[in-house]
Amino acid sequence: MRALLRGLRWAGGWRAGGAGGAGVAHGGVRRAPRPAMALYRTEPRGRPHTADYRLFFQNAAGHYISPFHDIPLRAGFTEEGGIPTKRPRSEDSENLFNMIVEVPRWTNAKMEIATEEPLNPIKQDTKNGKPRFVANIFPHKGYIWNYGALPQTWEDPREKCKNTGCCGDNDPIDVCEIGSKVLPHGAVICVKILGVLALIDEGETDWKLIAIDVNDPEASKFHDIDDVKKHKPGYLEATVNWLRLYKVPDGKPENQFAFNGEFRNKAFALEVIRSAHECWKALLMKKCDGGTISCTNVQVCDSPFQCSQEEARSLVQSLLGPRGGQTVMAAGTGPCPKEDNVGWPTSLAALVSGSLAGWSPGERCRLP
Numbered sequence: 001m002r003a004l005l006r007g008l009r010w011a012g013g014w015r016a017g018g019a020g021g022a023g024v025a026h027g028g029v030r031r032a033p034r035p036a037m038a039l040y041r042t043e044p045r046g047r048p049h050t051a052d053y054r055l056f057f058q059n060a061a062g063h064y065i066s067p068f069h070d071i072p073l074r075a076g077f078t079e080e081g082g083i084p085t086k087r088p089r090s091e092d093s094e095n096l097f098n099m100i101v102e103v104p105r106w107t108n109a110k111m112e113i114a115t116e117e118p119l120n121p122i123k124q125d126t127k128n129g130k131p132r133f134v135a136n137i138f139p140h141k142g143y144i145w146n147y148g149a150l151p152q153t154w155e156d157p158r159e160k161c162k163n164t165g166c167c168g169d170n171d172p173i174d175v176c177e178i179g180s181k182v183l184p185h186g187a188v189i190c191v192k193i194l195g196v197l198a199l200i201d202e203g204e205t206d207w208k209l210i211a212i213d214v215n216d217p218e219a220s221k222f223h224d225i226d227d228v229k230k231h232k233p234g235y236l237e238a239t240v241n242w243l244r245l246y247k248v249p250d251g252k253p254e255n256q257f258a259f260n261g262e263f264r265n266k267a268f269a270l271e272v273i274r275s276a277h278e279c280w281k282a283l284l285m286k287k288c289d290g291g292t293i294s295c296t297n298v299q300v301c302d303s304p305f306q307c308s309q310e311e312a313r314s315l316v317q318s319l320l321g322p323r324g325g326q327t328v329m330a331a332g333t334g335p336c337p338k339e340d341n342v343g344w345p346t347s348l349a350a351l352v353s354g355s356l357a358g359w360s361p362g363e364r365c366r367l368p
Contacts, residue, residue, distance in 0.1 A: 040071070042186040045121075045319050049109060049131050054121040055186050056316050064312040067100050067188070068113050068120035068172060069284060069297035073152035073277055074098070075190040095266065097273070099175050099211065101187040103147040108133040111185050113149060115171060118296040118315055122186060127250075135249035137242050144242055146177040150209070153276035154283050157291070161205045164258040169204040170293070173276050176208055178228065178235060179216030190214045195225030196269035198258035199243055207272050208243065210236075210263065224266045236263055 039060045046052040057067045065071070075096040102111045102122055110125040110132045117123070125132040136142065155168025177183070177191060191211035199206040212222050221231050228236055240261050244254050282288045284295055284303045295305035298312050307315075 040065075040067075040186075040188045042122075043316070045316070049124065051124070051126050051129065051131060053131075054114070054117075054123050054319065055111075056119060056121045057186070063298065063309045064119060064316050065299060066120045066297045067122070067151055068115060069152065069280075069295065069303075070299040071098055071100065071151040071188060073150060073273075095192045095270065096190055096214065097150055097193060097211070099148050099177060099189050099191045100151055101146050101148040101177070101183045101185055101189065103143050104185055105144065105146045105182050106142045108136070108142040110134055113172060114294075116292045116294055118294050119298075119312060120294060120296075134246055137245050140238070140242065144238060146179070146181075146183045146213075148175050148177065149173060150175060150273065150276075152280050153273060154280040154293075155205060155207065155276055156279040156283075156288065157204070158289070159279065164198050164200065164205045166200055166203055166205040166258075168276075168279070169201060169206045170291070171206075172280075173273065174206065174208050175211050176239060177211050177213055178232065179213040180218060181213065181216060183213070192219070192222070193266055193269045193273070194222055194228055195263045195265050196272055197239065197243070197261070197263050200256040200258060202252075205258075207276075208239075209269055209273070210239070225263050226265075 041058040043056045043058060045054045057065050059065050075098045102113065111122050112125055113120050114123045149172035153173040155171055155173060157167050157170040160167050183189060191213055193209055193211050195210045197208040199208055210225065210228060212219050221227060248254060283290045284300055284305065286304050297303055297306055298309060300306055
């Protein structure tokens, strides 16, 4: 049991006076920072591969949260204001981000964060009222990476990118995780960014970050985009080809790319992330028009869109459909999933949940 608990990865929260950062206790006395356990649970509602399927997220205390808004962008120990604690600032610590896995590698169901729904569960995209599946792009089966998004980022559809000349696609920034594991959808993993590709999708900028799970056996080999060319020859070329062609079987034209389809390096990618995070903060603080985006959140306490834990629970419980839960390690260290996205064995999930029953992290956070 102790070995199991030691295997759980600790990662930073951002907050005022709770887990994951240095807070201010009663009387104004500053407390030592305490790490927040990066363990998130998912709860499915509805049947997989149907239009009503939803995968909701909970934190370690069992409270429903929005993966889009409540999971921190940066991974690792942070202090209030986003200043790392417990370790000095370094190039590596500045390049650790949380990634939400939407689509496991080699699968075809187009799963995505429901940006227009309260609490933003993962759902399957639909076309003509039917669940959407991407076609196989020869010689590959389904998606060729673990595909997902960075939380707390937003590509503003009203802001023209100076690099591409196109506005954003109204979504969180996409991530292509190139590690050796097949990860379950709903997993929250810590990745380091290696580079970025500028896809132009129907006239919109749709950045594709290239990243690797920090717990991947080969992660130590990768520091920038050139390392992908060296250690995974052909992978970047396959990525461009897949993204160019994946909509063609649906009768759409080939996608285009800025920079002639050339990847940009880590430093460029980090600037793209910084910009998208600033857009997200403006969105959550109602400083820009988010259109139909749902900004409902539980832990961003400076946001006018914050709701209570009770309101979030009532919202989820109001949805019809069978329910069940699976526990997802934030580090993605659980067993590799099957296509039916089975989580940990029930006994193991119960063991971990039981061991955390007495632990209650802080629930109120503020913008970094």
